[in-house]
Amino acid sequence: MIDVYSWPTPNGHKVHIMLEECGYRLGRDWFAHPIDIGAGDQFAKAFLKISPNNKIPALVDPHGPDGQPISVFESGAILLYLAAKTGKFxxxxxxxxxxxxxxxxxxxxxxxxxxxxxxxxxxxxxxxIEYAINRYTNEAKRLYGVLDTQLKDNSYMAGKTYSIADMAIYPWTRNWKNQGIEINDYPNFKRWFEMIGKRPAVIRGCEVLTALRKPLHDDKAREQLFGSTQYQRRK
Structure with missing residues (x-):
């Protein structure tokens, strides 16, 4: 059983999607351990042992490359690890x-x-802060333009074949409305986005742990995510 320490965020979901796309099934082949980042679970010593940057997700595979357990942090590294392990995507x-x-x-x-x-x-x-809102909204629009151009002549992000690149990008674009994006301005991206969103493994992956997520309203959660707690040195 592969253990995944995660939360329903874009970085968490891309690993959930990859596991499901590889044929692993939640509860049978892998287990999702919730790390409530609004409650400060990411700062627990046990979690820091496998994710020293106090970020989700992290993965522990009892059957690593040499037959011994291995832990991997950083979502991109986890995607690459699973691709190497399974020979897929x-x-x-x-x-x-x-x-x-x-x-x-x-x-x-x-x-x-x-x-x-x-x-x-x-x-x-x-x-x-108007300057910051404008800066990052405009940068989002630029990046969606890059995606749209790439997808003009390609079915998937890297060409004709679905890959870990698509799995990495899709969860970050699910909230395009909140990012100040009008999806109809990017027709090639829209076609890709709707196609990826219909994949059964993507649907399953994006549902993992979502029942536990709460709106970010309370001051304690904001402090854990954005306050001085983030910047404490941990040993």
Whole structure:
């Protein structure tokens, strides 16, 4: 049984999706341990042992590459680990592999962080800062434009084949309305988004732990996520 320590966020969901796409089934082949990031579970010593950056998700596989248990943190690394373990959703050819990896890195280094800032300043910041809202809304629009252009002549993010790049990007774009995006302005992206959203494994993956998530209204949760607790040095 693979143990996944997670929460219903875009980074959590992309790992949930990958597990389900690989043929693993929640409750049979893998188990989702909730790490309530609004309650501060991410700072527990036991979790920090497998995720030293105090971020979800993290994975523990009792049957690692050498037959010994392995723990992996960072969602992109987990996708790559599962792709290597199962031989799925990452091309074997050098060219095909790097066509996928560049879009995975696009999500990890650009799309995720920028949309994360978009969410923060548009939805969660204690004060509305017009400069920040405009900056990250405009950057979101630019990034959606990049996606739309790539998908003009490609069925999937890296070409003709569904891959971990699609799984990484889709969960971050599910909240396009809250990001200040008009989806009809990006017809190629819209076609891809609706197609990916109909995949059974994607539907199952995006449902994992969602019943536990609460609206971010209380001050304690905001402190755990955005306050000084985040910046304490941990040993």
């Amino acid at each position: 990452l091309p074997k050819t050098t060219r095909g592999k790097y066509e996928v990896l560049q879009w995975l890195m696009f999500q990890m280094g650009g799309l995720g962080p920028m949309l994360g800032q978009n969410h923060h300043f548009r939805l969660y910041a204690p004060e509305k």
